[in-house]
Ligand SMILES: *[C@@H]1O[C@H](CO)[C@@H](O)[C@H](O)[C@H]1NC(C)=O
Ligand SMILES: *[C@@H]1O[C@H](CO)[C@@H](O)[C@H](O)[C@H]1NC(C)=O
């Protein structure tokens with residue numbers, strides 16, 4: 001406790017000082033910006049704390065960490081734990097980390113032998129280990145895998161180091177029990193997945209059999225390559241995820257998630273291959289990732305709150321989407337979403353909010369800032385008449401309420417049609433749209449069109465194409 005107090009005193013004071021400094025010399029900041037600065041300052045100091053803990057805590061028994069970890073679902077604290085795990089070189093500590101390599105469970109990694117059983121056995125040992133686990137997938141090997149569920153809760157925290165390639169089975173009958181998932185990580189806490197390896201969904205066969213590609217085939221779901229379900233304190237970083245059967249990466253009912261340095265890729269023509277899908281998930285940060293697929297780079301749907309995406313490079317694909325929301329007359333709630341720093345190249349959309357007619361609930365407190373568009377068809381779009389089905393959607397009265405959406409510092413080039421398209425609901429107009437420093441041009445420097453349907457409380461500062469008078 002003394003230690004925690006010391007750390008608190010050490011780091012709170014500079015935090016307070018730097019916050020007051022930032023607010024002094026940048027009066028123009030809105031409240032949200034101050035939050036942002038606060039967060040950054042906070043993160044910065046956490047890094048220092050981690051470092052401090054890393055060195056100082058060598059003097060403390062390792063069960064000290066386990067105690068705080070168990071008492072607290074706090075991501076920061078589990079990070080200290082993680083720090084020890086990954087970077088501790090002390091011999092005594094090393095003995096407390098169990099390395100589990102799938103090769104020792106019979107995995108061949110030759111790209112043609114089915115390694116599913118070996119992975120399952122290795123995971124069983126990893127999850128029941130009473131010491132910290134380093135779960136290793138070797139480099140320069142390809143492990144062919146059928147669908148696998150890596151289930152928790154596990155006894156200790158686990159780091160999955162994927163150095164090699166995980167390759168999905170292309171026999172569609174392997175997915176007959178659950179056609180929606182290939183790899184699932186279910187109910188695991190304090191997990192890190194990284195290692196600079198590759199997760200390859202081998203999706204071609206699924207794309208060919210999609211009703212979007214072959215109109216004579218019935219519409220069926222294909223598997224998501226990697227799903228995290230009901231996970232807390234999760235870190236996913238330094239991975240390449242490619243050619244998913246359908247979506248690449250999904251976070252479902254998770255909380256406290258940090259995602260960074262991913263490369264997600266699939267051909268532009270591959271159907272429904274969203275990069276990162278976020279559903280019913282709170283406190284998730286996605287940063288410094290490059291995503292180019294046949295569908296949304298990031299899709300954020302119902303039940304998601306406190307989502308921050310920074311440093312996203314998107315294209316090809318359909319852009320960053322909030323929604324679709326309200327399909328099948330459903331109630332949807334999405335709030336506190338920030339996209340800060342993104343680059344879109346030749347995508348169908350940039351920043352999109354899409355809702356079906358007939359839904360209810362709300363999408364609120366959404367902020368898009370510091371975004372560059374390069375030849376994007378619909379850079380800024382709110383479509384409350386979204387309809388992604390074979391038969392046309394019928395007119396309905398209710399809608400998901402879109403409220404408090406801010407667009408700041410958005411620039412670049414657009415197709416000539418609507419660079420800004422607010423097609424808000426007639427019965428539930430968008431409320432509180434603010435645009436500031438938005439400049440979108442056609443490819444030849446001309447001013448593109450804009451559409452401003454059904455907005456209440458529209459505020460514009462320095463916007464082109466111009467807002468209605
Ligand atoms: C979610 O995960 C926790 C362990 O982290 C587990 O106790 C709980 O039963 C899981 N809930 C569901 C719905 O799977
Ligand atoms: C579309 O699916 C039908 C029915 O399975 C099949 O006969 C046809 O060859 C497919 N077309 C293409 C272009 O793959």
Ligand SMILES: *[C@@H]1O[C@H](CO)[C@@H](O)[C@H](O)[C@H]1NC(C)=O
Pocket residue numbers: 385418421423451
């Ligand atoms: C707005 O939505 C309506 C209904 O779907 C559609 O007919 C119209 O073309 C849309 N307007 C624009 C500018 O996209």
Ligand SMILES: *[C@@H]1O[C@H](CO)[C@@H](O)[C@H](O)[C@H]1NC(C)=O
Pocket residue numbers: 403404405406431432433434457459
């Ligand atoms: C108008 O919109 C702005 C920006 O979204 C919001 O902050 C403000 O509260 C809204 N005002 C009213 C009266 O709704």
